[in-house]
Amino acid sequence: MINWRDDLPRWEQIVRVVKRRIDSKEWPPGRMITERGIIEEFGVAKITARKAIAGLRERGLIYTRPNLGSFVGPEPPDDEDA
Template sequence: MVEFRNGEPQWRKDIVVWRQVSNEIRKRIKSGEYRPGHMLSQNGVSQEFGVAPNTVRKAFAHLREQGLIYTRVRLGSFVGPEPEDEE
């Protein structure tokens, strides 16, 4: 869990930052703060946590591997599960 002090994230030195971001997003999904279909903005997450976009991309990739989020080209990333394609 990422702890915030005075609006700034306090990063643990023993865990890489992308994993800490991933863990925090996972916690928010599991708690219901981020519900299925919630859009996760790479820029928004980058700004909230004060990290580089590449750090967020790594966190999102990890969350996708776990099936917690899915990404649609040109639309963005969303809290899963990924819906069935409608045809």
């Protein structure tokens, strides 16, 4: 849990915490990020977790692969497995 600020939406505060973890390499490239993980760690509702994940994606910090999940970026090329 974090000490929530009143001047920022909770999803934005989660984005800032996760960004710090990514920048410090605490969360390395390829680490999976899930709604459930955000909900459990930060004690927020599903919509807040979804907004946080969307905010991370919009900032280019994570990428999402359909049917696989969301991962810390950068996004590997599509043909990496080829």
